[in-house]
Amino acid sequence: MAMNTPRAARLIGIAALAGLAIACLLVLRPFISSLLWAVILAFSTWPLFAFLRERTRLSPSFAAAVMVAAMFLLVGLPIVLAAPTRREEIEALSTSIEGLLTEGLPGLGAWLAGLPVVGGWIRTWIGDAEFDLLGLAGLLRPHTGTITQQAVAVLLAVLSGIAELLLAIFLAFFFYRDGPAIAGRVKALMGRLGGETGIRMLRLAASVTRGVVWGLVGTAVAQGALTAIGLWISGVPQPLLLAVVAGVISIFPVGAPLVWIPASLWLLTQGQTGWGIFMALYGGLVISSVDNVIRPWMIARGADLPLLLTLLGALGGVLAFGFLGLFLGPVVLAVGFTLMLEFAGGAEDGPEAPSALPPAAL
Known part of the structure; x- marks a missing residue:
């Protein structure tokens, strides 16, 4: 019995540490x-x-x-x-909203029905209906x-x-x-847990995170510039200000549409049906496409990872973890991909991540 006492004490200590770790996670869970x-x-x-x-x-x-x-x-x-x-500005905004609610989008149905090729099909589908928001509200009232x-x-x-x-x-x-001190402790912990491989994975995660950030910045600049061009061509007031707003909020998955969709609706309420349709198509096909092209390319370029791996990591991460998954997804796949290469004996062909931790921690 005495021989098992040290082992029992060790197991109790491990269980106590595990319980403490779980308690800490429960306390920090709302803030993770x-x-x-x-x-x-x-x-x-x-x-x-x-x-x-x-x-x-x-x-x-x-x-x-x-x-x-x-x-x-x-x-x-x-x-x-x-x-x-x-x-x-407030009175003009109030008038536009009131006109949108009471008059809807006059003439939009006739304009759509007059489109070549698809106009006949649209006319058959919508008939003589007008885009009256009050009528639409009546239809939606049961829901x-x-x-x-x-x-x-x-x-x-x-x-x-x-x-x-x-x-x-x-x-x-x-x-x-406290960045250098925190980074130094994290590096020491990863070195103790995984040796040189752990430190290399930490640097790889840092490199991928920096690539994601560059992707976000590049997306913001591109979407802001494209939004400014579209708003200026369409004749929407204050295109530069709205473009700045679109660029800032483009870090969120539905950021830029919060600018060009209202701009398109505003053009329609002003009777500029053609420009309103143009703005909607331009926003959906040009501005929003930046998320699917520039962002994955810049992330892959900054992290030196295969483009397909980065794209799947970003999209899958968002679906699995929300917007935070835009960072977590590529990091998880990058670390897993590198470990797989090392396990297969191909670490020399894997992505080399530059040191990206605070200098004082290295």
Whole structure:
């Protein structure tokens, strides 16, 4: 019995540590998503933080506060700029909404029916119907309960996402301030768990994350520029401001359509049916296609991974984990792909990830 005492004590200690780890996860569970976002924000903007400290000689805490304040401004400023503030803008917006509700989209049905090739089929399908939103509301009235529940769910999801983003920006302060120390401990832990392979996987994950960030930035710039071109051609007021808003919110899966869809509807309410249809087609076929082309290409280029692997990782990650999966998906597939190459004896042909951790941690 005495021989089993050390083993029993060790098992009890392991069980206690496992219980403590589970308890810690339960405590942190509501904040895991925000913590991961904070890590991504701090890591992706670390070169800017290091440049700020080098140029201004600020302390880590003060430089971190400057970075966090800049992020809050970056999130809030487009919302403030996009919101109508002048009396004339508010009255014009109110008039447009009232006209859309009462008059619908006059002439749109006749215009669609007059299209070549498909016009006859459209005329047979819609008849003499006009796009009257009040009439549509009457048809949807029996389903008001379901529509209301879905609308509330979407609103709560949006508010939850905004709150999560704001919390992540706040938490990023601590990762800026203590970044080198945290990175050093993570590197030591990975080295202890996996040796050189663990450290290499950590650097690969950092490289893929940086590639995803570059993909997001490239997508934002491209969608902002394409939105500006489309709005300017269509004659929508303030195309540059709306393009900036579209670029900022394009980091979300349905970001840019929140700009060009209302712009298309506004053109239709102004009687500019052709330009409204053009804006809708341009937005759906040109602006939104950037997500499927530029973003995967830049992610694969930044992380030095096969394009197909990156594309599947980004799309599958979003489906599995939500928007956070845009980062987690490529990282998981990249690490798994590299481990498979090493297991098969082909590590020398695998992607070489440059060191992307804070310099002080290396």
